[in-house]
Amino acid sequence: xxxxxxxxxxxxxxxxxxxxxxxxxxxxxxxxxxxxxxxxxxxxxxxxxxxxxxxxxxxxxxxxxxxxxxxxxxxxxxxxxxxxxxxxxxxxxxxxxxxxxxxxxxxxxxxxxxxxxxxxxxxxxxxxxxxxxxxxxxxxxxxxxxxxxxxxxxxxxxxxxxxxxxxxxxxxxxxxxxxxxxxxxxxxxxxxxxxxxxxxxxxxxxxxxxxxxxxxxxxxxxxxxxxxxxxxxxxxxxxxxxxxxxx
Amino acid sequence: xxxxxxxxxxxxxxxxxxxxxxxxxxxxxxxxxxxxxxxxxxxxxxxxxxxxxxxxxxxxxxxxxxxxxxxxxxxxxxxxxxxxxxxxxxxxxxxxxxxxxxxxxxxxxxxxxxxxxxxxxxxxxxxxxxxxxxxxxxxxxxxxxxxxxxxxxxxxxxxxxxxxxxxxxxxxxxxxxxxxxxxxxxxxxxxxxxxxxxxxxxxxxxxxxxxxxxxxxxxxxxxxxxxxxxxxxxxxxxxxxxxxxxxxxxxxxxxxxxxxxxxxxxxxxxxxxxxxxxxxxxxxxxxxxxxxxxxxxxxxxxxxxxxxxxxxxx
Numbered sequence: 001x002x003x004x005x006x007x008x009x010x011x012x013x014x015x016x017x018x019x020x021x022x023x024x025x026x027x028x029x030x031x032x033x034x035x036x037x038x039x040x041x042x043x044x045x046x047x048x049x050x051x052x053x054x055x056x057x058x059x060x061x062x063x064x065x066x067x068x069x070x071x072x073x074x075x076x077x078x079x080x081x082x083x084x085x086x087x088x089x090x091x092x093x094x095x096x097x098x099x100x101x102x103x104x105x106x107x108x109x110x111x112x113x114x115x116x117x118x119x120x121x122x123x124x125x126x127x128x129x130x131x132x133x134x135x136x137x138x139x140x141x142x143x144x145x146x147x148x149x150x151x152x153x154x155x156x157x158x159x160x161x162x163x164x165x166x167x168x169x170x171x172x173x174x175x176x177x178x179x180x181x182x183x184x185x186x187x188x189x190x191x192x193x194x195x196x197x198x199x200x201x202x203x204x205x206x207x208x209x210x211x212x213x214x215x216x217x218x219x220x221x222x223x224x225x226x227x228x229x230x231x232x233x234x235x236x237x238x239x240x241x242x243x244x245x246x247x
Numbered sequence: 248x249x250x251x252x253x254x255x256x257x258x259x260x261x262x263x264x265x266x267x268x269x270x271x272x273x274x275x276x277x278x279x280x281x282x283x284x285x286x287x288x289x290x291x292x293x294x295x296x297x298x299x300x301x302x303x304x305x306x307x308x309x310x311x312x313x314x315x316x317x318x319x320x321x322x323x324x325x326x327x328x329x330x331x332x333x334x335x336x337x338x339x340x341x342x343x344x345x346x347x348x349x350x351x352x353x354x355x356x357x358x359x360x361x362x363x364x365x366x367x368x369x370x371x372x373x374x375x376x377x378x379x380x381x382x383x384x385x386x387x388x389x390x391x392x393x394x395x396x397x398x399x400x401x402x403x404x405x406x407x408x409x410x411x412x413x414x415x416x417x418x419x420x421x422x423x424x425x426x427x428x429x430x431x432x433x434x435x436x437x438x439x440x441x442x443x444x445x446x447x448x449x450x451x452x453x454x455x456x457x458x459x460x461x462x463x464x465x466x467x468x469x470x471x472x473x474x475x476x477x478x479x480x481x482x483x484x485x486x487x488x489x490x491x492x493x494x495x496x497x498x499x500x501x502x503x504x505x506x507x508x509x510x511x512x513x514x515x516x517x518x519x520x521x522x523x524x525x526x527x528x529x530x531x532x533x534x535x536x537x538x539x540x541x542x543x544x545x546x547x548x549x550x551x552x553x554x555x556x557x558x559x560x561x
Contacts, residue, residue, distance in 0.1 A: 039380055040404065043402070043415070151381075179403075180420060198423060200443045
């Protein structure tokens with residue numbers, strides 16, 4: 001018991017701030033991500049703390065390790081620019097206004113809208129029916145997705161949605177980044193996320209941030225609430241989206 | 248001392264049965280084990296074992312075959328001669344893979360419990376539990392019996408556990424989704440496969456320090472099982488959706504050869520003399536038999552649906 005307490009005492013607390021609705025799927029997903037990050041953290045003496053916040057001035061004052069947010073680009077702009085060393089992980093929906101907010105420390109968990117459109121259009125060409133491209137679905141089973149769905153349902157009494165997957169992924173990919181990069185590394189977390197991320201999102205591939213800092217990932221194609229296909233990746237080149245690179 | 252060893256050897260010889268020369272293949276979606284006569288490469292019996300059979304292994308004395316029946320939360324015990332289930336015992340939630348210590352105990356990864364458990368298969372008694380990461384899978388016992396390694400797929404760690412105290416000595420961060428692990432013949436090194444990045448790492452077992460790493464030369468490679476040749480010079484790696492076995496130099500991790508096999512190859516077993524490698528090719532519902540000297544396929548055997556693990560009594 002003494003050894004256990006001693007190990008706990010030497011764990012490093014790592015605050016992550018969350019801005020957004022606490023009743024949202026994104027929040028519940030992030031909590032699931034926190035539980036899983038702290039299983040890894042237990043063995044590496046890292047203790048992640050997810051703290052719900054409303055005042056963006058707290059970022060500059062407290063300097064959390066990362067900010068997870070579903071706020072609009074207008075709300076985020078000032079805090080983003082004032083804290084270039086802190087990664088902001090956007091788990092909210094992607095509006096066109098984000099393209100004017102191409103900050104190097106802003107990372108989007110959801111794909112660029114043009115990637116979703118392209119995935120749906122490509123499938124419609126083959127199939128002709130109504131198809132929706134999504135990040136996640138409760139019936140996804142491959143790559144141990146079934147186990148993630150089961151863990152999430154057990155803990156939250158909800159199905160994992162694209163929104164909850166985004167919240168889960170934001171905490172998991174950041175915690176894995178900190179674990180791999182180390183707390184004293186000369187490489188910043190922003191640099192690591194942009195250039196070295198190889199995240200297992202339980203989608204069967206290394207996930208990474210593309211030129212525009214959108215998480216490149218396989219998408220699921222849904223028709224009639226059933227998975228009918230998967231895309232290889234949602235990666236787009238900056239030229240294809242009509243935007244300039246954030247690099 | 249010599250007399251004691253001689254008596255022990257006689258007792259062991261008396262208790263151990265002659266090898267049946269059979270392979271036991273768990274078919275994940277048929278709920279069966281296919282028994283193959285490895286002298287003829289024919290399936291001689293299919294045994295109903297329970298729901299979702301995955302890990303499979305033969306006891307050190309060759310008297311029993313163990314099968315993890317994941318959806319039944321149990322281990323089925325087969326008689327390798329009669330080829331029938333003789334008993335089952337509860338093994339904690341969702342046993343996936345296991346390794347067998349030379350003392351006969353099973354080290355089991357319990358996928359849904361983030362736990363490794365130790366069972367005496369003769370009595371079904373739970374001897375110890377060890378907290379590990381999420382979705383533990385690969386388990387290996389060091390040949391000298393002093394350590395066990397367990398991979399946790401969703402936590403990206405390999406846990407090195409001391410035996411008999413069953414405490415974790417090192418937690419080593421490895422590539423995404425580590426699925427299998429094997430010790431070197433001298434117990435000093437572990438080799439770990441990581442599925443997502445197609446990565447293999449060579450790690451010092453005592454310190455947990457990385458010695459070397461490599462990425463398999465195929466973008467479709469999602470490595471699962473890893474085995475060492477009997478002489479310790481080659482690593483055999485099941486390449487998953489690359490549909491190949493990769494052969495690496497165990498010292499340098501340089502790629503030496505690739506052998507095409509069936510689709511989504513996961514399971515591996517090596518004959519006692521090292522001359523024959525067996526693979527389970529899940530999506531083709533088959534076992535491929537490879538001659539390790541020529542590195543050529545010499546037989547393909549159809550088994551049940553989605554074969555997962557394979558163990559030899561030879």
